[in-house]
Amino acid sequence: MEKLKILGGNQLNGTVRVSGAKNSAVALIPATILADSPVTIEGLPQISDVEILSSLLEEIGGSVSLEGEDLTVDPSKMIAMPLPSGKVKKLRASYYLMGAMLGRFKKAVVGLPGGCHLGPRPIDQHIKGFEALGAEVTNEQGAIYLRAEELRGARIYLDVVSVGATINIMLAAVKAKGRTIIENAAKEPEIIDVATLLSSMGAKIKGAGTDVIRIDGVESLHGCKHTIIPDRIEAGTYMIMAAAAGGEMIIDNVIPTHLEPLIAKLREMGVRIDINNDQDQVLVVPGEKLKAVDVKTLVHPGFPTDLQQPMTTLLTKAQGTSIVTDTIYSARFKHVDELRRMNGQIKVEGRSAIINGPVQLQGAKVRASDLRAGAALVIAGLLADGLTEVTGLEHIDRGYSHLEEKLEGLGATIWREKLTQEEIEQMQNS
Ligand SMILES: CC(=O)N[C@H]1[C@@H](OP(=O)(O)OP(=O)(O)OC[C@H]2O[C@@H](n3ccc(=O)[nH]c3=O)[C@H](O)[C@@H]2O)O[C@H](CO)[C@@H](O)[C@@H]1O
C-alpha cells in the first residue's frame, strides 16, 4: 500500500498530455470479445481498470498483449467461462462483460460490479435491455446469470439515461437478429467511441451520440485497429488544477467540444481559456481572483458528475458562496469531510455542497474514498500550505495515468511512498 505526498504551493506551468479515455477503454476492451479475429486498440491509459479487464479477457481464453498504451486481443479461442467474483468486483465496468459475452456466446455469468461508491448504482436498465433482447437474467449469490436461445432485436426505452446500459445493450444487440432501437440513450462521447470500434468490426449502428440509437444485428464481427478518444475527465482535472494552482498550462490531446460545460464554468469564474482546435489543445490562464459559481451536474452534454469533486476543491479558492449540486449520484460527497480537515469551509445539504471561500487550505493526512475524491484531494494538496498525504491510491490508480509524473513535469512537488506497517495497521483499525 502506498500514499502520495504533496508539498503544496507550487505554480503549475507547461504542457501536459492527456491519456486515452478510461470510460471508453473499459468498454472497448470487452467489445473485443465480439470479434472473430484480432482487435488492436491504440492509446489506452495506463490505469488499473485497463490491466484488470485485460487479464479478465485472458481468464476467458483470450490471447492478450498489452504493451504500453496498445492492446491487441485475439478473441478467437475465448470461451464462456463464468466470472462470478474476484477481479470483476474491482471495477465498475466489468458489467460490459455481460453484454459482450451475451452477444458472442448467448450466455454469461458475471459478478456484480464494483467501482466508486457514490450512492446506489443499480443495473436494472442493463437487465431490462438484455431481457428485451430475449435473455433470461437471474441474480444468484452476487452474480448475474444471462442465457438466451437467440437474441432478437427490440425497441428499448431507458427509464434512466445510463451510459453503462446504453453501451451494454449495444454490445449485445450488434449480434442479435434484426433491429434494436435504444430510446432515451445516453449521448456521451465514449458511446460514440465504442460505436466507432464496433462499426470498424463490421457492426451496423446509427445514431450513437444522439438519444436514439439504431442497431441492425450482423452474423459476425471481424478484427480491426482503433485509436481511443482522449479522456475528457482527465483533461478537465488538469484544467481545474491549472485554475487552482496558478501558472499557465497547455492541456494537449483534447477534443475541446467535449469540455464545453467545464470551459463555460471556468470562464464564468474568471479563468482565461484559449482553445486551439487545430492542435487539439487548450491553454488555461487563471485570473487574479476566482468568482464563486453554482454547478449542477447533469447527463451529457451537461456538467459531468465526474468533475464535480475536483471542482469543489477549486471553489474553496473562489470569492463568495458556491453551490455544487449532483443530480446524478446521491452520495458523491465523501471528499467533503476530508477537505474540511484541510480547512475547507464546506457543508453538505442533501445533494448539494455549499462552499464558502476563499480559504487557504492546510496540508493534512487524508484518504481518497473513490476515484474523483482522490483527484479532489490531490488538487487540495497542490493548493495547501505544507505537506498533504493522500491514501486510498487504489482508487486514483483506476483512472489517472502517470499522475505524479505528469504533475512533476508541470512543476508540482509530489511523490509516492510505501505506507509503513504502523500506518497500515492504523488504517485497518479506523
Ligand atoms: C465506467 C463508466 O463509464 N463510468 C461512468 C458511467 O457510470 P455508469 O454507467 O455506472 O453510470 P450511469 O450513466 O449508468 O448512471 C447514471 C445514473 O443512472 C442510474 N442508473 C444507472 C443504470 C441503471 O440500470 N439504473 C439506474 O438507476 C445510476 O444510479 C445513476 O444515478 O457514467 C457515469 C455518469 O456519467 C460516470 O459517473 C461514470 O464515470
Ligand SMILES: C=C(OP(=O)(O)O)C(=O)O
Ligand atoms: C465514477 C467513476 O468511475 P466508475 O464508474 O468506473 O466507478 C469515475 O470515473 O468518476
